Amino acid sequence: MSGIVGIWNLDGRPVDNDLLTKVTATMAHRGPDGKGMWVRGPVGLACQLFRVTPEASTETQPLVNSSGTALVFDGRLDNREELLSSLKGSPGISADSPDPAVVMAAYDAFGDRFPVQLNGSFALALYEPRRNQLLLARDAVGVRPIYYCRIGNTFMFASEIKALLAHPRMSTRPNDDVLAELLLGNPVRDDQGLTFFEDVFTLLPAHVALLTPQGFVTQRYWDFDASRRLRFGSFQEYAEAFRFHFEQAVSRLLRSAYPVAVAVSGGLDSSSIFCLAEVLHRRSPERHPPVLGLSYTCTDGSPSDENAFLLEIEQDYGVGIERTAFGPLGFLNNCRKSVWQAEAPILDGMWNNSHAFLHNVRQRGARVLLAGHWGDQMLFEQAYLIDVLHQLEWGKLRTHLREFARWSTDVDPKWFRRRFFQDLVRYHVPDVLVPSLRKLRSKLVRPLEDRPWFSEAFRNLARQNLFRHTRIRGPFTTAYARSLYQTARSRFHVLAMECNNKVASMHGLEMDYPYLDRELLSFLMAIPGEMQTWKGVPKAILREGMRGVLPDAIVNRRWKADFTHLENGGMEKDYYQLVDMLHSDRMAVRFGYVDENVMRKKLAQLNGQFRNPTCDITWRLLDLLGLELWLQTFFGDN
Numbered sequence: 001m002s003g004i005v006g007i008w009n010l011d012g013r014p015v016d017n018d019l020l021t022k023v024t025a026t027m028a029h030r031g032p033d034g035k036g037m038w039v040r041g042p043v044g045l046a047c048q049l050f051r052v053t054p055e056a057s058t059e060t061q062p063l064v065n066s067s068g069t070a071l072v073f074d075g076r077l078d079n080r081e082e083l084l085s086s087l088k089g090s091p092g093i094s095a096d097s098p099d100p101a102v103v104m105a106a107y108d109a110f111g112d113r114f115p116v117q118l119n120g121s122f123a124l125a126l127y128e129p130r131r132n133q134l135l136l137a138r139d140a141v142g143v144r145p146i147y148y149c150r151i152g153n154t155f156m157f158a159s160e161i162k163a164l165l166a167h168p169r170m171s172t173r174p175n176d177d178v179l180a181e182l183l184l185g186n187p188v189r190d191d192q193g194l195t196f197f198e199d200v201f202t203l204l205p206a207h208v209a210l211l212t213p214q215g216f217v218t219q220r221y222w223d224f225d226a227s228r229r230l231r232f233g234s235f236q237e238y239a240e241a242f243r244f245h246f247e248q249a250v251s252r253l254l255r256s257a258y259p260v261a262v263a264v265s266g267g268l269d270s271s272s273i274f275c276l277a278e279v280l281h282r283r284s285p286e287r288h289p290p291v292l293g294l295s296y297t298c299t300d301g302s303p304s305d306e307n308a309f310l311l312e313i314e315q316d317y318g319v320g321i322e323r324t325a326f327g328p329l330g331f332l333n334n335c336r337k338s339v340w341q342a343e344a345p346i347l348d349g350m351w352n353n354s355h356a357f358l359h360n361v362r363q364r365g366a367r368v369l370l371a372g373h374w375g376d377q378m379l380f381e382q383a384y385l386i387d388v389l390h391q392l393e394w395g396k397l398r399t400h401l402r403e404f405a406r407w408s409t410d411v412d413p414k415w416f417r418r419r420f421f422q423d424l425v426r427y428h429v430p431d432v433l434v435p436s437l438r439k440l441r442s443k444l445v446r447p448l449e450d451r452p453w454f455s456e457a458f459r460n461l462a463r464q465n466l467f468r469h470t471r472i473r474g475p476f477t478t479a480y481a482r483s484l485y486q487t488a489r490s491r492f493h494v495l496a497m498e499c500n501n502k503v504a505s506m507h508g509l510e511m512d513y514p515y516l517d518r519e520l521l522s523f524l525m526a527i528p529g530e531m532q533t534w535k536g537v538p539k540a541i542l543r544e545g546m547r548g549v550l551p552d553a554i555v556n557r558r559w560k561a562d563f564t565h566l567e568n569g570g571m572e573k574d575y576y577q578l579v580d581m582l583h584s585d586r587m588a589v590r591f592g593y594v595d596e597n598v599m600r601k602k603l604a605q606l607n608g609q610f611r612n613p614t615c616d617i618t619w620r621l622l623d624l625l626g627l628e629l630w631l632q633t634f635f636g637d638n
Contacts, residue, residue, distance in 0.1 A: 001367075001501070001510040002061070003027030003048035003159045004072035004146070006125050008134055010213055011153040015044035023166040024048060027159060030074075030505045038062040038070050043127050043134070047072045052367050052510060054257045059098035065108065068129045073100040074159055075122025075144050076510075078252040078517075083117060115208055115221045119518055120252075123203070125157055134211040140222050140518045141488065142205030145498040149200045155211055160502060161200055161343045165634070172197045174591065174635065176461055181491075182345065183593075183623055184454065184462035193218075196344055196630070205494060226485045227475040230526035238531040239544035241523065246545060249517030250276050253370055254288045261292040261366035261509075263357070264321060265561060266309030268539060269375030271554050272546045273514055277370070278317055279549055292364050293321035296353060303562035312551035322364070324357045329570040331622065332577055336629055341506040342499040345630035347622045349567035349615065358507040367510060373500070374493075374515045379539045383483035384529020385420050386427050390479075396530075403536025410559040427479050451620050453599035455592055480529030488521055564615050571618040572610040578625050579603050587631035588624070599624075 005024050007015050020037060024046040028035075031048020038045045047061035053076065063071045077083065077099045083106060087093050090105040097105075099120075106114040107126060112135060121143035126135045136157055138146055148157040149164050149172075156164050164170060175198050182196075193201040203209055209218040232238050250273060254260050264274040274293050281288040293313070298304040310321050331351040338351055348354050361369050382404075388397050401420065405413035476482035487493060497513075504511040514520070524532065534540035543555050571578075582603065588594040609617060 001030055001052075001505050002050045002072075002074040003030030003163075003505075004046070004061075004074050004123065004125060005158040005163050006045045006072065006127070006134070006156065007043070008127075008155045008211070009042040009153060010155060012042050013153075014041055015039050017044070019167070020044045020046055023156075023158065023163045026163045026166050029508070030159060032508060034060075036061050038064060040068075040070075040129060043070075043129075045070050045072045045125065045127060047074075050367070050510075052076070052257065053099065053255050055096055055098045057257065058096075059100060061100060063100045063104055065104055069104070069107070069126060071100055071104050071107070071124065071126045073103055073122065073124045074146075075099065075124065075139065076120050076252075076255070076512075077102060077118060077122070078120040079118070082119075086117070112208070112210070113221070121512065123159065132212060136203055136209040136211075137221070138203045138205055138207055140206040141497075141516050141521070142494040143497050143501065143512065143516065145501055146203045147195065147200055148203065148209070150216075155216075161195065161197060162340070164200060165197075172199055174198065174631070176458075177465060179345065179593070179627070180458060180462040180465055182495075183627060184451070184459065197634075202494070202498065205489070224485055224488065224522055224525055226481045226525055227477050228522070228526040229477055230523065231528075235531060235534045235540075235544070238527055238534075239541050241527075242541045243545035245517070245520040245523045246272070246514065246542075247276060247280070249514040249520045250370075251280055251288065252517070253368065253512045253514060254280060254291075256289050256368050258367045259290045259292050259365055260368045260370060261294055261361045261364065262370045263361075263372070264293045264295050264310070264313070265372070266295070266306030266313070266554070267372065267560060268542065268550075268554060268557055269372030269379075269515065271309065271313060271550055272375075272542060273370050273372055274321075275313060275317065275549050275551075276546070278319065292361075292366055293319065294357065294361055294364070295321050295323055296326050296357065297323035298326050298561075298566075302565065304566060306561050309551070309554050309557070312553045316551050322360075324353070324360050326353055326566070328352055328573075329566060330574040331570055332574050336633060337506070338503060339626065339629045340633050341502045343502060343634075344495065344499055345623070345626040346499055347626040347629070349570060349618055349622055350563065352570070355507075358504065358509060362508045367508070369504065369509050369511050371500075371511055371513055372515065373496075373513050375539075375542075377487050377493075378484065378515050378521065378524060379532060379542050381480060381483050381487070381529060381532065382416065382419055383423050383427070384478070384480035384533065386423055386479035387529055389424070400530070400533065400536035404538060407536070407538050407558050408560075410562065423479070423483075427482075450616060451623070452602055453594050453624060455595045458593045478529060480532075481525045484521070484525050488516075564613065567615045567618050568610040568612060571621060572608075575607065575610070578621060581625060582628055585628070585632050585636060587636060588628045591631060591635075593627065594624070 007020055027048050031050050033049045033051045035048050045062045049061055051059055061072055083102055087105045087109055093105045106117050110117055115137040121139045123138050123144040123146035147161050151167055151169050158164050175194055175196055178194050178196050193204045195202050206220055206222045207218050208221050254277060262274040262277055264270045277291045281291050295310055314321055331347055331349055333352040334355055335351055385397055401416055404416040500511050532541050547555055589596045
């Protein structure tokens, strides 16, 4: 979670040390362990240092080698042993070398192609004076962010956009296309790394960027092989192979000089991480640090009450899982600071509790928080039913759809059938017809009617974007592999990780996700989809792989916690303050995104309508407030 930043005046002007200090200071929260600067004429690099791993105790940045090449690095290497083996003989490199030193040695050994050799979560920048070249690189999945922009003859990059905005000559405005995508749900194709800020870009996952005075180019250096096929003789063998990759993923994220926290709810995904981490710690305490389990405490008997499952874990392992008291409801506690940190018009409906939870994790001495995010998306991908259909296995298709309902008792069985028919259309309609069908669906479903406050001009922009989106192409052997690949490469997926990274940094934490391990995802894409959901049991491969590690009550769990009543209760509590905020500066109105008369009328009608079985109204209002606060924070008069 270190913060890295760099400035290159391409016209040869020397870098202003005071300016570099100023922009670096905007990310002081990312580096409690010190800061460093390196300036050579028109190029300057800086780092706010955050030490996590045992090897990082001697780490200093920027790192400069004997030839004058300078590196700043935010991240963690997962394949250190493999790299160290290939770098035998590199001067000064040993098992105790910090990750940035290993990265620098990899550059010396492999040249510009060195990012291919790196596996982990990272963002880095490397300037080589001999070739007068700056190289940026980002990890294969996109866990760590890195942004860049051009300000006249100056190129800048940073871990957070606020550092770029601190340059006195930086001028930007909201990116209307990206806002329309987020707020009105119509995707646009993005091969340039667009952000919510015009002329500010994020380096795409698995990409490098090369900058010289002659030009700037980005290219992909690695990708998932979605044509790979991996076949075993039995479901048990698939489950054992999954266990191997999942254990490896968790073990990698436990490389810390501090206790590692796990956000454990009692659900299948997070409980698997916590229990496996505890097993690994007990097996090799010299290698894996103590594990801290932390959870929310919800009202007994409520739809969000998972305490019975936490008690099962505590009984099986003889450990205590610390509960953070749930409350107060709502989302206004430090919400402006949350938007400032996330740098996006996004609000968490239970931010009051999320903020308290993250603060508590850091107070316990952890610097890494492991979360079960993306387990649902990566381990229960329904698109494999299209492959079953292509194999003409009608009976299996019916059986699996029926089993989904039996194992997901909190979900309407019709939902799974609707999803299947949507996939059926998606995977068989020619690409040329996709934009027209999207436009037709938008008219039939009328998805904008529950967000009537958006102006007609903003709606029209969203409709135009329907024609800009095309499906991802590639040598996919199955519909299942293609769907997993699209999820791993989706812009929303990357945006969510960027926001989580920055919000966690606000609390002095790194947030990591075992279910996004590169090799685990490659394994899942290569196996038949029905092995992931064996005999129609959602996440069957995880359930079987964790048998003997997880309590049986969790292995056989058939429902998920529902926080709808808490999010709606928070909206009901904070509603009047939300209305005041929306009526104060009215930045969304001034920018033309919102029709003020319609907004006032609709807000008056919505009062008292938050005791519903869904969060739809609450989420729409959070989107509206998130937009207003983001505009006020980054584009307001102050």
